[in-house]
Structures are given as C-alpha cells and as structure tokens.
Amino acid sequence: MARDEGLEELLREDLQAEPGLTEKTMFGGRAWLLNGNLLCCARDDGMLARLGKERDGWALEMPDIVPMKSGGRRMQGWVQAGPSAFGDDVLRRKLMDAALAFVRSLPAK
Template identity: 35%
Template sequence: MAYDEELAQRIHDLLDGEPGVTSKKMFGGLGFMVDGHMAVAAGSQGSLMVRADPADGAEWADGTSVTPMEMRGRPMSGWLLVASDALADDDQLQLWVDRGVAFVRTLPPK
C-alpha cells in the first residue's frame, strides 16, 4: 500500500527549511532523511515511523497509538510506529517529527 500523501505533505511542511533534509521513497513509504539518516517516514493509513533512541522509544510506546515498529514480524529496535489518531493535529505531529530529527542529529552524518 502506498504512503499517506497528506501526512507526507504535513511532514514536508514541518521540515521545510531544516538543514540536511531530503526525502526518499522506500519500503512503501516516504522517508525523510536528515544528513543521510531516516528520521521519520509517512506510512500507509496515516501512520508515522519515527526513529528514536531505544530507551526513549520504550518509554514513549503506549501499546495502542505508539508501538514498537515491526517488519515481517520482527521488532525493529529504535523505531516506533505512531498511529494516525496520535497525529490528528499539527502539534502532535510536530512532537514526533522533532523526536525523530533530534535523535538522528546525534548520529554522525552519512
């Protein structure tokens, strides 16, 4: 299934002007890269993949709207899946985009 284009545009608008940001289609979504590292990605049905420090991710996951990301049934350490209901307004989306960007800014540029 293709990524949610409305969510992708909202993310693009939030990251507009942020240094080092590019976007790339991958894994059926649209990833937003910061200095070569994917920070967030627009997925299908309005979900958002967020890169996070694994310790923070464990704290932020609520088991309902925010869950550890899985790919092919395997957990992906350092990735969260945020459901569309937790992204209803721009402040909520900004929180998650900021978290992903802040984490990848701690990594060395690729």
C-alpha cells in the first residue's frame, strides 16, 4: 500500500505539541501512538482515527467518513476519513480532538 505523505505531514503538524506521542510504520502507512495506544493512522486510502466504541456516531454522519474495515470486518470505534474530510482543517481537528480525548482515557502501555 502506498503512503500519503501529504496526510502524514498534516497529522505531524496537528500533533507536534502532543507529549507522549510516537510515530511508526503500521497498517500500510504511518501510525501515531499516544502513551503506547494507537491514536490515528495515515494511509493512501485515508486517515484512520480512533474515537472509541459508541463514540463515532457523530463522525459517521459527516461526508467522506466511513467505518474503518480491516479484512472486511468493521473495527468498532475507528473511522476512516477520505480526502475531503481530512482535507478540511476544522473537521480533521475535530476528529483529532475526539481521538485524543478517547486515547487519553486509556491506561498507558
């Protein structure tokens, strides 16, 4: 899977001031972890954001945001944002804020 370097750069800029953040290659793209917990990913097919189980309903009502699927199976609490969604600075920030809030609630690994 090819990488979306433009999306990777957007996420790096959005997350640069976040303490406890690490970045690594995962899921055919780049993933960001907060205190060892997966937060979000940038892949060639879009941005993945971890919003938490039953916390993703609002996001799924937005255009160009769908449930994340892995191996044909829906991943509960994860959404996939396409280019028109992650390219919207306000919407991308809202997704990141929701993902950060959820992942901060998890115990560090």
